[in-house]
Amino acid sequence: MQVLILGVGDAFTKRHFNTSALIEHGERYLLLDCPTPINRVLHDVTSINDWTVGLESIDDIIITHLHGDHCSGLEAFGFWRYFYSKSNNKSSLPCIHTSKLAADRLWERFAPAMDRANSDSPATLSDYYDLKILTPGAESQVCGLSIKCRFTGHPIPTVGLLISDGSATLGWSSDTPYDEEHIKWLSAADVIVHESGPAPSHTPIEDLNALPDELRAKMRLIHLADDFDYSSTDIKPLQEGEVIEF
Numbered sequence: 178m179q180v181l182i183l184g185v186g187d188a189f190t191k192r193h194f195n196t197s198a199l200i201e202h203g204e205r206y207l208l209l210d211c212p213t214p215i216n217r218v219l220h221d222v223t224s225i226n227d228w229t230v231g232l233e234s235i236d237d238i239i240i241t242h243l244h245g246d247h248c249s250g251l252e253a254f255g256f257w258r259y260f261y262s263k264s265n266n267k268s269s270l271p272c273i274h275t276s277k278l279a280a281d282r283l284w285e286r287f288a289p290a291m292d293r294a295n296s297d298s299p300a301t302l303s304d305y306y307d308l309k310i311l312t313p314g315a316e317s318q319v320c321g322l323s324i325k326c327r328f329t330g331h332p333i334p335t336v337g338l339l340i341s342d343g344s345a346t347l348g349w350s351s352d353t354p355y356d357e358e359h360i361k362w363l364s365a366a367d368v369i370v371h372e373s374g375p376a377p378s379h380t381p382i383e384d385l386n387a388l389p390d391e392l393r394a395k396m397r398l399i400h401l402a403d404d405f406d407y408s409s410t411d412i413k414p415l416q417e418g419e420v421i422e423f
């Protein structure tokens with residue numbers, strides 16, 4: 178399993194792409210959140226590393242929650258694949274994996290842009306995507322990886338993730354306030370990618386700085402504000418284009 182960091186910025190960044198990642202496992206690709214402009218993000222960041230992965234190569238997307246900096250790229254991704262499939266005779270759809278609470282409101286969020294309300298053949302989510310539910314307490318298989326999820330205390334339904342290839346595990350906090358139980362759950366991972374930002378919706382860096390040495394040592398930071406003070410912590414921030422190798 179290799180994890181290519183596509184973006185490290187928060188929702189308001191002017192300097193970075195929004196937080197997302199691309200996981201490669203067994204020559205399959207799993208996109209971890211899908212912000213805009215997803216096509217450019219993939220082009221710019223994968224070309225740094227010679228991954229050359231485009232929208233046609235990604236059949237699975239995990240959406241942690243429905244804030245725009247995590248899911249707004251689903252519109253362009255869905256339209257692009259819709260037309261690509263028609264011109265390439267490809268019948269399979271990309272699959273969105275998300276919690277039931279997010280899934281229940283996903284089409285409500287994208288329908289006004291994607292439902293072709295003025296045409297004779299209105300569209301639904303199933304014209305663009307398959308949908309599979311991630312359930313806390315259950316294990317899902319995606320791209321040959323084991324996925325476990327846990328709800329965070331973010332203001333809308335948001336899941337953190339444990340993603341394992343059987344020998345190594347990635348912990349992904351997703352957007353979350355500081356939550357000892359969440360960090361305890363994530364501590365089963367070999368590498369924990371944790372967000373940091375202002376309370377009450379996010380985790381202040383001071384709270385992460387107070388964690389035990391062994392936890393901080395395997396933690397990396399993401400979803401950072403442009404004015405984040407890198408000297409305020411010994412936890413290493415991730416960079417766009419960086420690959421976490423397991």
Ligand SMILES: [Zn+2]
Pocket residue numbers: 242244331352
């Ligand atoms: Zn959020």
